[in-house]
Amino acid sequence: MNTRKSDTLHIPLSRRQILAGATALSAAALFPVAAWADGSRLNVRAYLEPDDYDPLDASGFLEELLYGCIYRKLIQYVPGEEWAWQLDLAESIEQTSPTTIAFTLKQGQMWSDGFGEITAEDVKFSMDRHMVEENNSRIKPDLGTFTHVEVTGSHSGIIHMERPFAPIWTIALPYLAGTVICKAAVEAAGGKITTAVPPAVSGPYRVVEHRLGERWVLERNPDFSGEAADFERVDLIVVVDDSAAEIAKEAGDVDFTSVGAGSVARLRDNPPAGARMTVHPALFYHWVGLNVQNPKFADIRVRQAIMHAIDVPSIMQAAFFDVAEPSTGIIAPGLIGHRPQTLIAPQADFARARALLDEAGIDRLQINLDVLNNVIHTTTAQVMQAMIAQAGIDLQISVHESGSFWSLGVASDGERWRDLELTIKRFSMTPDPYYATAWFVSEQIGDWNWEQFSNAEFDRLHDEALSETDPARRDEMYRRMQDLMEESGGYRFLTHGVTANLFADSIVPATRPDGQPLVQFFRRA
């Protein structure tokens, strides 16, 4: 009986059929997956999933990656090596007084899906809604002293500010807060974009599908009023892990990705076939911060000793794989306020550190260093631990996962912030120095100013520089502010890091000077 059962399951295959099947399988196996790739399709890696389509909920560059493809602004960043902006929706835009900017829109710029022409009312709606308290815009601070847009004609208007706000040209208008959305479409959707795909777009691409947790599928927007996009389809693919993204690029599954600093030397010496790599100085800033209010560091000589005992070149070599340069402050090269050099040289001076400790009457100093559990910062901590011991300082490293780490210095999350000693942090940055210094004013203590650095001159300069429109004067003010930070003994600046991009040689990518992709300007080679 069992034998019969076995017979019924038997699939009769002749030897010829088996051979034919095996041959077909072998042929299929030899045919590379990439051969099916369509040249009109572009796959770009996003390292996390952007939040959603509504600029009210935007929080950073990931949203900009998506918005740049589907929405337009009055002005946009120019791809290239230098920070500059170019006209986008605006035919003309100029600062007519310290607190007003007049703009005129190009004629005939259209919304998709039959929502008509883009008007000054759309610009007013898009910017003014960030100022409405109930809307809880996350990027309201980017607009600074902006108050409202006055519509002076169907295609013209005036941007009003309470007082001069220099970053409006560098942060507000060409970045997230400057994104123009369709008033009619958003109002019809209930005042907020919560739909599966945006109701109306204006950029070179439109959203076809959002596969949650996986990718955004965009296709060429037929209603785009500018020069048609080069790619029929663009996929923004969420790949969290740098190594996975690098492998995906090598396998041909993504066309453009950033890669970790650890891969730069290897890829530069031995790039994968059909790929190119570019390395850009990033805008981020990494630093070792010291809580100047902690009684343990009340003596300035102790703080200075610690700073002298941190050897930045060693950290660059071990943690940043020798591809990043030591920084001179929190403001990156190419931006107003960048300092040519630090007050304390990047190289450690252990003898000086030891002498300062002796002067302070300290034989052996024990310090706790809190770091985030990423490879770069834990390696930095280990290098510091090994080297700082030469000055008679024992470093205890505490590693935290991100949720725990980012609340260490926050007053609303307990009392830990008061007892902080040393931390290693990295902050992101926008291309205006105001964004860098904003976190270190006195009112940020208990929030983002974990060093608890409080300096009246710094606070005043930060406030004044915001409204200073003379670039030379502004430059001087921000340099002075970084001097004050360093003089406090609370900061050892490490680096701005690098952004390395690996991409197929079949495309011509467009990036900001810091290497962040501007996908809307990507072209086929």
Place this chain on the structure above:
Amino acid sequence: MLQYAFQRILLALAIVFVAISALYTIMITLPGDPTTVLLGPRATPEIRAEFRANMGLDDPVLMQIGNFWTRVLAGDLGTDFNRNRPVAEAVFNALPHTMALVFGAIFWSASLGILLGAFSADNRNSWLDRISGILSVGFIAAPSFVVALYSLLIFSVTLRWFPTIGAGEPGDLGSRLYHLVLPSFAIGLAWVGYVARIVRASMLETLGENYIRTARAFGLPRRVVIYNYALRVAILPAVQVLGVGIGGMLSSAVFAEIVFSRPGIGALIYDSVSGRNYPVVMGSMLVAIGFFVTCALIADLVNAALDPRHRVKS
């Protein structure tokens, strides 16, 4: 059998309740202010205050847990405040991907593991058995992420047989399965070793049973005796192990979903835990634990159905 099933279902519900309540308590007592982590540096104090109020973070812990269960019983898993969408939408969008991954891993582990185990038992103490033993232990010892990375390097980068990322085109079963091969293999390989070892031991025990000797005495072919008679009984412990092993596979799914950039519960949990996105963490955990407990329950019931001794003992 009915009474046994009823007892098991009650126990499963109790496990889910206790596990989720304990997890909720741990989650909200962890250091890390979700308003800081979720909203980022630009958020004003007013936005943070409103966010805390919306999330109910100012309520006492017990009240938060009570509110959570009240909502769950009403079919509401809460709202993902980071992306303004219902948690249920995110979770149930991710769940099929994780289920496919886990079932794919079970397919690999069961098919290869049972074959390897049966083959080993059939050739016990031969050099083939020894090689099979080494392979099985090697599979168990190899960390899944190493298997994943090497699979990618060999089958995707070098041979270009399989894609490295994604879950395939929606609505295209072929594409979905094609994208499932490597990630499920990476998770399932370790379980191939476990299953092979268990099946081998169980087979050797079964082959010594009287009814096997009787079957042989009747002159049935060796292949039929081993694969039709002995293996049927010998795979029972493997079914039990795979049922419980789903928990381990769910854990491995976290890294597989990240390395292979697939959507899924694991990736969702990873993302939401580091972002202190409590509603998503709890919604995902509820579904993941529910899935695990259901699979263990099914394995229990299948075992009881296949082997009456099991339910009598219980």
